Amino acid sequence: MKSNELTRRVFLQQSSMAAASVVTASSLPSLTLNAPKRRVAMVGTGHRGTSMWGIPVVQEFGDIVDFVGLCDKNIGRATTAQKLMNVTCPVYTDFDKMMRETKPDVLIVTTVDATHDQFIIKGMEMGADIITEKPMTTDETKCRAILDAEKRTGKKVTVTFNYRYSPHRQKLYELLREGVIGTITSVDFHWYLDIHHGADYFRRWHRLQENSGSLWVHKASHHFDLLNWWLESEPEQVYAQGTLDFYGKKGPFRAENCRSCSHKKDCNFYWDITKDKRLTALYVDNEKYDGYLRDGCVFKDDVNIDDKMAATIRYANGVNVSYSLTTYSPYEGYRIAFNGTKGRLEAWIKETGKMPIEAYDELMLSKNFGEVEYIKVPQAEGHGGGDARLRDKIFRNPSTPDAFRQTAGSRDGAMAILVGICARKSKQTGQSVRIEEVSGLKPKAIKG
Ligand SMILES: NC(=O)c1ccc[n+]([C@@H]2O[C@H](COP(=O)([O-])OP(=O)(O)OC[C@H]3O[C@@H](n4cnc5c(N)ncnc54)[C@H](O)[C@@H]3O)[C@@H](O)[C@H]2O)c1
Incomplete structure (x- = not known):
């Protein structure tokens, strides 16, 4: 066998990355300049609502977007959000009243996960398109109701899978589409949350399955969406195990x-x-x-979610995935390897929070009987640069080509949570669970 050679290259935002790069306001066609501003309302004005959608949208898209209403069940938090965002629109605790009085074009849903469905559905019924944070919802009944409401109302649900937009994950997508490892046959995917970020899920409302759907849905749905996207296939069957070993x-x-x-x-x-x-x-x-305590004890008796979990997932295109999530690691990050008929593409990503200048994520491409190549992708802040690129796509460039299929709708939202929902069921029954039997949706392999 020929010995592996080593080559290194730095991926410098050229080629197809440029195709996905942000279009600046000055390069926009003039027809958008005189268009009326989009009327945007938000329900759930906590951390994510204000930091991802509130403050940056006001600052970056004030020329094309007007916040017309903010709603939260906690009036103090809604008023605090209004100040943080530096807006004068009215604040509400009554969602229906906000929708009736402000008639938004777009509703941003950033409440506790298990409540998303009610706002998504009513929001569409009251005339708005929806931008919802992941997870779209937390069980299969609510999921079905959202899909039905979208069809019935003719409105549109966008699920904000920011993880798809980070440069190195996009580079993985691009290399897989180029066929660098031939046909993908299996994936090893292991995610580590550390004793700071991981522990934080056990301090907050997330620690109760009735709020978050468990980390199988709240957190792992991010990872399952990445898999569905990278593999260009929907998941078909899940076998899972999980326990609470450390917190609670x-x-x-x-x-x-x-x-x-x-x-x-x-x-x-x-x-x-x-x-x-x-x-x-x-x-x-x-x-x-x-009475909500943001600094809840991570060892409270009522914690009813797993802190360690593993799953085997079979995809409609025949790919097998081995997945795990650990929530008390010394560092934050993940390892992923795509195995294919012609080689293996892998990455070990250690998340470091603030990025030093000129930091890179490294991907390793090993060809069967061939060379090993290291590909460096520049890092960026804010979920790997994903947050800012996602906002740009939604508000500034909704109709520019989606070269890497990063825009996600309700079907993507459904397929991501359904892996977690099936994993929860599998864990309880000890049997593998089919997505179709739980959801009535027939999984498809997608051609890009
Ligand atoms: N994409 C990401 O990377 C990412 C990151 C963080 C959070 N999120 C998502 O954002 C959403 C919000 O999370 P967060 O961290 O901001 O939580 P949070 O607790 O800070 O905010 C949630 C807000 O919703 C309000 N709320 C809850 N139930 C409500 C109801 N019935 N009516 C009106 N308001 C209600 C709460 O009072 C709170 O202000 C969650 O769905 C979460 O999964 C996504």
């Missing part, structure tokens, strides 16, 4: 929340939320309205 009841001691805890000195997870001005303004200052 498994912890050494517990309290209601960090501020009231008597174990502050002994607990590695002690966190003083009041040191963060923004989080204090959003949550601590508004506890009086709903």
